[in-house]
Amino acid sequence: MEHELKQYLIKLDEEGNELISAGKQLLELIGMTEFSLFCTAILNRTINLNRGFITLIKDSNYIAAAPLVRLNLDSLLRLFASTQSEFDYETFAQKVIGGEKISRMKDKDKKQLRDFELVKRLKKIKGFSWVDKVYDVGSGFVHLSKNHVKSSYMIEEETLTGGIRKNDEFISIEEKIAATYYMTQASIGIRIFIGDWINLINQK
Secondary structure, three states, X not given: OHHHHHHHHHHHHHHHHHHHHHHHHHHHHHOOOHHHHHHHHHHHHHHHHHHHHHHHHHOOOHHHHHHHHHHXXXXXXXXXXXXXXXXXXXXXXXXXXXXXXXXHOEOOOOOEOOHHHHHHHHOXXXXXXXXXXXXXXXXXXXXXXXXXXXXXEEEEOOEEEEOOOOOOOOOOHHHHHHHHHHHHHHHHHHHHHHHHHHHHHHOO
């Protein structure tokens, strides 16, 4: 299982070059605009969250790494929101850069683009059915919850073992693999949406 985790971490690390490539394609296509700045910020956030996650997992610090999965999903949801907004891409990006909260924006039917609504819509798209589960579990690591309690002890043969540790010895390798997988899926999802936008512009 350790070997499997290493392979997943390698795949996540390889996302770095793919994210940079997506950014270059976008900038070469439309130059420096409000939307390209918005996308660049998302790509930059994603590549560095990925790097941080890898470092923390290798340092046996899953408790610090786990919330980053939720943050990667947050970037994906924000990018997805640009396709659901009542505004065109550039106006949407301009408003976000100007400080307007996406959760207060609305779609063409005047429905607010809150996280819950974005998750509900995104999970209906092929390949994104995982987002609601990851949103819920990930939020459980952002806010103090039962996830942190379970990360602090283990039960083996009716014996409770726990304590304050500078490691993640109570986290299963399966859980680390799952987190790494979904970290990668969020990163890939971001590239998919940016790639779709690039293809749309190329067709014009």
